[in-house]
Amino acid sequence: xxxxxxxxxxxxxxxxxxxxxxxxxxxxxxxxxxxxxxxxxxxxxxxxxxxxxxxxxxxxxxxxxxxxxxxxxxxxxxxxxxxxxxxxxxxxxxxxxxxxxxxxxxxxxxxxxxxxxxxxxxxxxxxxxxxxxxxxxxxxxxxxxxxxxxxxxxxxxxxxxxxxxxxxxxxxxxxxxxxxxxxxxxxxxxxxxxxxxxxxxxxxxxxxxxxxxxxxxxxxxxxxxxxxxxxxxxxxxxxxxxxxxxxxxxxxxxxxxxxxxxxxxxxxxxxxxxxxxxxxxxxxxxxxxxxxxxxxxxxxxxxxxxxxxxxxxxxxxxxxxxxxxxxxxxxxxxxxxxxxxxxxxxxxxxxxxxxxxxxxxxxxxxxxxxxxxxxxxxxxxxxxxxxxxxxxxxxxxxxxxxxx
Amino acid sequence: xxxxxxxxxxxxxxxxxxxxxxxxxxxxxxxxxxxxxxxxxxxxxxxxxxxxxxxxxxxxxxxxxxxxxxxxxxxxxxxxxxxxxxxxxxxxxxxxxxxxxxxxxxxxxxxxxxxxxxxxxxxxxxxxxxxxxxxxxxxxxxxxxxxxxxxxxxxxxxxxxxxxxxxxxxxxxxxxxxxxxxxxxxxxxxxxxxxxxxxxxxxxxxxxxxxxxxxxxxxxxxxxxxxxxxxxxxxxxxxxxxxxxxxxxxxxxxxxxxxxxxxxxxxxxxxxxxxxxxxxxxxxxxxxxxxxxxxx
Numbered sequence: 001x002x003x004x005x006x007x008x009x010x011x012x013x014x015x016x017x018x019x020x021x022x023x024x025x026x027x028x029x030x031x032x033x034x035x036x037x038x039x040x041x042x043x044x045x046x047x048x049x050x051x052x053x054x055x056x057x058x059x060x061x062x063x064x065x066x067x068x069x070x071x072x073x074x075x076x077x078x079x080x081x082x083x084x085x086x087x088x089x090x091x092x093x094x095x096x097x098x099x100x101x102x103x104x105x106x107x108x109x110x111x112x113x114x115x116x117x118x119x120x121x122x123x124x125x126x127x128x129x130x131x132x133x134x135x136x137x138x139x140x141x142x143x144x145x146x147x148x149x150x151x152x153x154x155x156x157x158x159x160x161x162x163x164x165x166x167x168x169x170x171x172x173x174x175x176x177x178x179x180x181x182x183x184x185x186x187x188x189x190x191x192x193x194x195x196x197x198x199x200x201x202x203x204x205x206x207x208x209x210x211x212x213x214x215x216x217x218x219x220x221x222x223x224x225x226x227x228x229x230x231x232x233x234x235x236x237x238x239x240x241x242x243x244x245x246x247x248x249x250x251x252x253x254x255x256x257x258x259x260x261x262x263x264x265x266x267x268x269x270x271x272x273x274x275x276x277x278x279x280x281x282x283x284x285x286x287x288x289x290x291x292x293x294x295x296x297x298x299x300x301x302x303x304x305x306x307x308x309x310x311x312x313x314x315x316x317x318x319x320x321x322x323x324x325x326x327x328x329x330x331x332x333x334x335x336x337x338x339x340x341x342x343x344x345x346x347x348x349x350x351x352x353x354x355x356x357x358x359x360x361x362x363x364x365x366x367x368x369x370x371x372x373x374x375x376x377x378x379x380x381x382x383x384x385x386x387x388x389x390x391x392x393x394x395x396x397x398x399x400x401x402x403x404x
Numbered sequence: 405x406x407x408x409x410x411x412x413x414x415x416x417x418x419x420x421x422x423x424x425x426x427x428x429x430x431x432x433x434x435x436x437x438x439x440x441x442x443x444x445x446x447x448x449x450x451x452x453x454x455x456x457x458x459x460x461x462x463x464x465x466x467x468x469x470x471x472x473x474x475x476x477x478x479x480x481x482x483x484x485x486x487x488x489x490x491x492x493x494x495x496x497x498x499x500x501x502x503x504x505x506x507x508x509x510x511x512x513x514x515x516x517x518x519x520x521x522x523x524x525x526x527x528x529x530x531x532x533x534x535x536x537x538x539x540x541x542x543x544x545x546x547x548x549x550x551x552x553x554x555x556x557x558x559x560x561x562x563x564x565x566x567x568x569x570x571x572x573x574x575x576x577x578x579x580x581x582x583x584x585x586x587x588x589x590x591x592x593x594x595x596x597x598x599x600x601x602x603x604x605x606x607x608x609x610x611x612x613x614x615x616x617x618x619x620x621x622x623x624x625x626x627x628x629x630x631x632x633x634x635x636x637x638x639x640x641x642x643x644x645x646x647x648x649x650x651x652x653x654x655x656x657x658x659x660x661x662x663x664x665x666x667x668x669x670x671x672x673x674x675x676x677x678x679x680x681x682x683x684x685x686x687x688x689x690x691x692x693x694x695x696x697x698x699x700x
Contacts, residue, residue: 257537257539258539258541258542260497260535261535261539261541262541262552262556263497263528264495264528264535265529265532265552265553265556266525266529266530266553266556266557266608271556272556275552276556279541280543
């Protein structure tokens, strides 16, 4: 690289010295300190004016009216002052910027409130022993810090892990079929996958209950009773469309040129998928899997008639009802005693943390680690975002409306 | 090119140490065996009455063309006249497009590549292809890219390091990348990527190398390097190159075929023959008009 830098260095050395005129850099879009003062000034005057109107000159006006009135007045004042200072064109731009930013803030507030509420409520009962104890010997009079959700954490991990083992091969096969084959059945399958992703998750649980648990109720076989394995089957149904669609999008981002190049080297189509398409889409596929897990880990409804819930530790997912974190939350929050409700919030907090960790993992694997930013066309999560952001709101606990 | 930094690295500016020079000399003459790979040497490719359809539309009709062993044949002609389609017909890439159909025979050393019982994969291994846009595999290092053909076609080789060195030398890329064979192939400049793709195609020792406008995405410097590479490949493989650049066709090719498609009619070969002849005294007036730049 030294050879390449030399010409540039020489050019820098031989460049003529700066002209005597003092150069002030101009940034046409700059938002200066003065503009900030204008913004704050407009806000203060708008609030003051509305305070006068709503609380001094009139009686009985609502607080909501005061907020809306203040905001609208603020926009008008800000627009007028900015237009006077820098012209109408810039004023329009700034007012729109303020409108968009405040809209974003309004959307953001519920999320912050929700997470904050769970954090505050959950921390009351969350102590280290939450991670090492189940609910054995807990009576309603005991404080919320006694006992724990260890059995629920283990249950969640086992159920989601099994669900992943069950759904991942199917999802990968379906995504490859949708994207790499030339079958005329692709369209029906895609519609089916889409329909499946809209399936209410409680129906998935009900399906497993009706097909595997109910008919074998009298057989006494623990494998076909309430247990973690049945729960994992129900979760697999909810995960399957998520992973399939995400992986399909990631595979579609792999340039066709690479497939052609591989085929032109004498490779079979199957080998091309395995040795060229999958490695190229590896990071995106990892992200897809983590998104699928994150979706399943918070599901409550599919577990109601499958895992059923249990207050004690049951590490065997194939026999006996089992707890999981969402079920733990659901069951505790419905109890009448305060300490149980607080324990439920602690469970919700742990669940949030698990989802957070999963998303951190997805981010870690999803980032593009190849040094060349310009050329490397590894398909990563960054390519995915544009296509998937609207429907992927799993990051927040305000999940897609699931009837749990 | 967007990245001029690495393109400035002219291979001639890199001075070899004695050991490196000895290694290059050894690799140039080395014979690396590829087990299960194509038979040795260049092949003659003959098209007999080749036709191609996309759906119901006939895009290429009645092409009779011989691409002699160890020579460079250039296919020239205006856009949309079926040059690339013809090229893709030659290694059975045409059939991958949905709705594509064909007729006629393509003979590789006398055997029809479309004969029943012939595997397309086997044919594509013997007839390599370089595409318009450089397409190294981004998930693989430079070395893995060169060896990708072996991995993908499930071939074995007794000396992989030697094969990598030899292929990169033949593609004119070795000196620039020998110190960073493990870095990703996508990190190279456009011209280097294209030469990496050539090295990748050469690594399976094909009998024929098809090039579909290999320089159209490259700057003049990289184009010159690729042309030098083509020149050095003469005798090792038969090269068929599609190009829009008539000077390039004149510089690199031994034989030349002029394709033309009249409005709403399939493309066909107007004239073919030795390059010098086509460019100086063609029989057909349309060829003369085209090579002199009066249309197209």
